[in-house]
């Protein structure tokens with residue numbers, strides 16, 4: 001397959017993302033013969049390294065993925081290194097020559113993928129240089145893969161987008177949202193559109209509310225400098241959380257292709273009820289972790305972390321209620337919550353169905369439990385359906401039961417990593433699981449209104465949740481005011 005022939009240029013090739021995710025993912029594709037033998041990679045970073053040293057770092061980073069030393073050796077031989085400060089204009093000419101040579105020697109048909117795995121302030125300048133120094137003058141395809149964050153707000157995202165668009169057209173831009181590469185996030189679509197029993201119920205007549213939780217146990221680690229300016233709203237809600245909501249809420253696309261799916265997602269974002277000013281307090285709650293314990297380990301408060309202001313007003317937790325004002329979803333809250341240093345590491349979606357019209361079993365010791373469909377995204381992957389069934393024995397007592405499907409247990413093999421799938425998609429030219437500019441712009445304009453209030457009002461309750469808990473009280477109250485509660489995700 002000709003499409004998989006390409007020169008891949010990774011900017012930031014000595015960085016954490018490249019080592020932990022990109023090289024191992026490329027290797028797994030290579031090992032599965034999903035990468036043609038005609039490929040070459042140029043790693044770009046500032047540090048001076050020889051090709052040999054760079055290839056050694058590739059071998060080290062894929063060792064955990066395989067024991068096949070010959071294959072690893074062969075894989076690493078495709079990697080080349082260019083030491084280059086991306087802010088230094090002179091160095092792009094050398095990079096171009098190197099690219100052209102590899103293009104010839106590996107017969108890459110002029111196909112090029114530029115992967116920006118670097119700090120976001122470099123995204124725009126690199127894109128401009130790629131154009132002005134002729135690296136994007138190719139006879140084959142050219143694609144830009146760009147990491148998050150895509151801007152800091154709508155204004156800066158627009159500016160970045162304009163810079164990128166001087167060199168690449170919209171359909172050549174692959175904006176990574178690695179949640180969209182996750183197996184079970186991709187499964188949302190299949191569960192909805194391949195089953196007769198869900199889609200007819202997938203609306204405000206039968207669903208009472210939807211809860212999306214993405215909790216981490218880690219704190220801010222060494223990313224204090226970045227996180228202080230970002231916070232959970234920008235880091236998680238603007239992209240991953242809103243993307244999951246869009247996939248849950250979109251209309252069935254007429255076809256499963258990039259344009260159709262994206263345009264349905266965009267319609268959801270356009271129907272998202274804007275929340276601004278005073279109203280924010282009714283729809284959103286923010287939190288910041290204090291001291292606490294996780295797994296018997298005492299942990300510091302956010303404000304004690306390195307590179308964090310001791311009076312920081314940055315939120316490490318967000319809970320929100322999103323309303324989608326269209327026919328399908330009018331009246332159904334989509335609750336989201338995400339945070340650091342929480343009790344458990346878990347990404348889960350709970351779809352709570354409405355109560356049956358009349359409860360015949362109310363005499364029994366407990367109230368009937370509502371039906372729930374739970375989609376486990378990570379770390380477990382699977383689906384659980386909560387039903388009520390007859391309790392064994394005499395009498396007519398109902399008892400809750402669970403139908404459980406665990407992805408890993410059944411398949412018996414590791415599901416591919418998000419980055420592996422996304423890199424493969426990009427090489428084949430399938431942009432379905434990447435975010436379109438319209439989606440990015442609409443989500444920023446939604447979260448910007450919230451940031452505007454939060455940044456201008458100091459939350460005096462911070463820190464308002466202990467490390468190792470599920471967030472501040474306000475997050476529970478958000479649901480209590482509607483008569484709901486968070487279903488446990490542990």
Ligand code: NAD
Nearest residue numbers: 012013014015016017045046084085086117118120147148
């Ligand atoms: P990092 O700091 O570990 O690596 C940065 C890389 O950029 C290094 O290779 C460094 O040498 C290079 N670099 C820095 N300044 C340079 C310059 N002027 N010229 C040339 N090279 C320069 O960063 P990272 O964690 O790998 O993250 C990269 C991007 O990926 C960021 O946008 C980040 O938000 C995103 N991201 C990272 C992760 C992750 O797990 N690390 C996850 C999701 C998204």
